[in-house]
Amino acid sequence: MKTIPVLDLKNRQVVHAKQGDRAHYLPIHSKLCPVADIFAVLEAFLAVADFDTFYIADLDAITGQGHHDSLIAQVLAAFPEINFWVDKGYQHQQANTLPAYDNYLPVLGSESYGATTLSELAAFDKRFVLSLDYAPSGVALGAAQLFTEVGYWPQNIIIMALAQVGSGLGPDWARLKTYCAAYPDYNFIAAGGVRHLGDLRALSDMGVRCALVASALHSGAIGRGELLNLRQKNTPAN
Numbered sequence: 297m298k299t300i301p302v303l304d305l306k307n308r309q310v311v312h313a314k315q316g317d318r319a320h321y322l323p324i325h326s327k328l329c330p331v332a333d334i335f336a337v338l339e340a341f342l343a344v345a346d347f348d349t350f351y352i353a354d355l356d357a358i359t360g361q362g363h364h365d366s367l368i369a370q371v372l373a374a375f376p377e378i379n380f381w382v383d384k385g386y387q388h389q390q391a392n393t394l395p396a397y398d399n400y401l402p403v404l405g406s407e408s409y410g411a412t413t414l415s416e417l418a419a420f421d422k423r424f425v426l427s428l429d430y431a432p433s434g435v436a437l438g439a440a441q442l443f444t445e446v447g448y449w450p451q452n453i454i455i456m457a458l459a460q461v462g463s464g465l466g467p468d469w470a471r472l473k474t475y476c477a478a479y480p481d482y483n484f485i486a487a488g489g490v491r492h493l494g495d496l497r498a499l500s501d502m503g504v505r506c507a508l509v510a511s512a513l514h515s516g517a518i519g520r521g522e523l524l525n526l527r528q529k530n531t532p533a534n
Contacts, residue, residue, distance in 0.1 A: 298507075315459055315461055404425070428442065457489065484505075
């Protein structure tokens with residue numbers, strides 16, 4: 297089980313995402329990090345564990361209210377040994393300003409792609425992470441074909457359950473189980489609701505090999521000890 301910390305950016309600050317209500321997200325102020333500066337939050341996460349991958353959601357870009365390209369570029373340059381999965385809404389390969397960085401991988405969220413733009417995914421040659429986005433109501437967001445036609449899919453696919461994000465309700469177990477059972481050859485990534493080590497273990501047992509986590513890291517519910525415990529469980533005995 298791989299744990300990927302989440303950095304949600306809004307107005308140049310890391311914010312606490314909760315159930316998709318983006319208009320009311322507030323800057324992070326947590327047990328883990330008292331300030332909302334992205335570099336401070338990154339360093340706080342790295343003090344917990346040697347994470348090799350982070351997920352960044354540029355909420356301004358996703359909602360069409362600007363972008364954080366220059367700030368994200370600074371992060372990519374400052375941490376060249378770390379991989380960053382970046383969702384900044386609709387991304388067109390030819391117009392993308394960040395792909396020169398080897399540690400950048402675009403996240404293409406279904407909510408940003410309709411039937412008329414689906415063909416543009418081919419230009420990425422499957423070098424992206426797909427996010428299958430579900431609204432708080434449970435409705436699938438974006439082009440319906442993305443949810444069923446595997447020809448569009450890369451290997452890594454996030455199941456983004458916005459109703460679960462920051463809720464403390466636990467992951468979207470039923471939906472994750474359905475995807476893992478129906479498409480066993482893909483790497484599904486849980487996003488939303490991870491509360492503690494038990495959730496990570498249960499996801500792993502289900503066949504989910506990766507989870508995006510923010511709230512549980514900020515609260516301390518998942519810390520160095522829990523991640524070490526998980527890593528030891530995942531390491532075969534000699």
